[in-house]
Amino acid sequence: MARPMTIAEKILAAHAGLDEVEPGQLIECDLDLVLSNDVTTPIAVREFKKIGVDKVFDPEKIVLVPDHYTPNKDINSAEQAKIVRDFAREQGITHYYEVGCMGVEHALLPELGVVGAGDLVIGADSHTCTYGALGAFSTGVGSTDAGVGYATGRAWFKVPESMLFRVHGKLAPGVTGKDLILHIIGMIGVDGALYRAMEFTGDAIHALSMDQRMSISNMAIEAGGKAGIIEVDDVTRAYLDGRAERPYTEYHSDPDASYYAVYDIDAADVVPTVAFPHLPSNTRPVAEARDVQIDQAVIGSCTNGRMEDMRQAAAVLKGRKVNPRVRCIVIPATQHVYRQCVDEGLMDIFLDANCAVSTPTCGPCLGGYMGVLAKGERAVSTTNRNFIGRMGSPDSEVYLASPAVAAASAVLGHIGLPDDLD
Amino acid sequence: MQFKGTVHRYGRDVDTDVIIPARYLTTSDPAELAKHCLVDLDPTFVDKVKPGDIIVAEENFGCGSSREHAPIAIKAAGIDCVIAKSFARIFYRNSINIGLPIMECPEAVDAIKDGDTVSVDADAGTIVDETTGQTFTAHPFPPFIREIIEAGGLINRTKAKFAEKAQA
């Protein structure tokens, strides 16, 4: 009998060809996917070429998504995107997504069924942890890891300790997965899960839709986490069946698996939450943030750019106008979400409300383009980071919140709740 | 590996967005990245840093993005070694993979002051504050990680593995 293990330990053991692993152990694993984007691929390709092999290990297991600066913002970013495109063509990469098909990578891969439960995925992007919502072990790495991954299909790991977050009860109406993960990060801090795998369970989690779960797993990295895993249940199966490209494997933690820490959270304690500058852990209830005037609202990103996020924002914006002192930028995370916004009439709501709606891109989330902040400006954003200078000037401020709160704030001109609107 | 240099000291949660802001991420050229290293945290850094200098910081150094541009910028700016109370996970592995020596040593971080001269013996794990004469011992790297560092980084190690396979 192998030792009792957590989901994270089981997935790592399976991919290392071992019956069991334990925290702290250094292992080398076979990977199901290696992901990189237009910022990280150029360095990964440069490193890959140094290894001295001609071909990637498997052109079907490498995923290249130009999303950060595409459609290209300037000549330099066009050169970088071209490196990605040329490499994809030269290597016959099957999972390459050109402008017009692409989306923000962590929204795109689950939507297309590229990643599934039980997968071991590395991505040269820190929010690769998003796929934990599907029951995968996926984690962000750097470009050198990705370059070596292209060549070998393998990576080294230190088996992390796991932390269990049990969320009991039911989130109140208007409280989303985003509020819950902000609440947790506020509770444990930006390094509260450093080097560790976070695992989320409890009836409040199982009651959430896949879109909401992805917002939670997405932000595991904001607590320093290596992964943010939610065990497979009926919601996961319904999401994956008919969508996953490959057969998937369910893993469940053993009842007697050991955790570094176990947190019991009462869902009733979670309220609409906003993270103040300049750390995602600097959280306060939205109700205590009403005096924060804003210049811009951004609704989108790999955290909150999915269909349900768009619907939540639209429900607030319907029949209303964005405050004339505010720019409200809406970015559906993928081409599919964009199309569905058109089909469901959400696009009319956004346009009627005077929102600027963009084709999928990371753009403003990392201060790239499409809504960069000037000195002294404040934004409320559904993204995941509010570090100094994250969305523009080092003298600007970013407040992180859910789509409904961002939309309500856009109308109010200050941070607030949908209930504050008349 | 031995280093000796002047210390630039910073606080906790130094994130990759301040190490190298996204507005400079449209290039991956180390020299270009080095010009903007830490600009949003300490605009004077690039002017005062000298080759061989050492960064000392509190907890969670390098948190945030996976951008390898961050350790690349630090290394290209001339920094030989980063000593912190703890490192963010991705920054830690990126540094090892590209061969930027990093050391975790809370006691040293508490004692060392900005501008001190510090010498480091990375193999022995010793850190000496030459200005005060105090000596500290850092957590040593596990053998697997030492293997990557000794190979000169993950790329060289992988290259050697492929060469071995070709010979076998």
Ligand code: SF4
């Ligand atoms: S949307 Fe933001 S956090 Fe997500 S992948 Fe893009 S830049 Fe990174």
